[in-house]
Amino acid sequence: MLKKLFGKKEPVKTIQLYSPLTGNAVSLEKVPDPVFSEKMMGDGLAIEPSEGIAVSPVDGEIIQVFPTKHAIGIRAKNGAEILIHIGLETVSLNGEGFEAFVSEGDKVKVGDKLVSFDLEIIKTKAKSTVTPIIITNTDQAMPFEMSATGHVERGTSQVLELTMK
Structure with a gap:
């Protein structure tokens, strides 16, 4: 009994990944890049955003915010x-139209605002607004599939269940 109360907790292995954007979820194979x-960077999904706000899809920690x-x-x-890679070839915008609300090391919960972006600037100055959401350490994950396609809502639509090995 005491061992159950005070023993080591098992690490979390399975999480739900929620959509970071409101828009249309599509498979990675449909991304024009x-x-x-x-899947050179890993497996995942993509979302064609209908609004310029990205939120955290999981509870976790920010490990990188690109300059x-x-x-x-x-x-x-x-x-x-x-x-979460907002748009295609958007690095060339040098931050134009983007505003970050988090920094490296920040703890986040599902639905916390990460970044806002101007869809019109991306549409006119970048290749595409489609936003890949990649599990970059897919090799350490159990096989998974998208659980949502079509319209998704940021912070509320579950898009996949992810179990790490």
């Missing part, structure tokens, strides 16, 4: 490393 569509604010890395409580 081979780095993402061929151009177009991409954010998060480590979930189960060790999954998630990259």
Whole structure:
């Protein structure tokens, strides 16, 4: 009994990943960039955003905010490393139209605002607004599939269940 109360807690292995954006969820294979569509950086999904706000898809810690604010890395409580890459070829915007609300080391919960972005600037100055959400350490995860396609809401629509090995 006491061992149950005071013993070591088992680490979290399975988490729910919620949509970081409101928009249309699609498979990575439909992303018009081979780095993402061929899963060179890892597996995941993509969302065509209908509004310019990205929120945390998991409870975790910010491990990277790119200087151009177009991409954010998060480590979930189960060790999954998630990259949210807003738009394609948006690094060339040098931060124009992006505002970050988090910094490296910040703790976040599902739904916490990460970054806002101007969809019109991305539509006119970058290749695409489609936003890949990549599990960059897919090799350490059990196989998974998207659990949502079509319309998703940021912070509330579950898009996949992720179990780490």
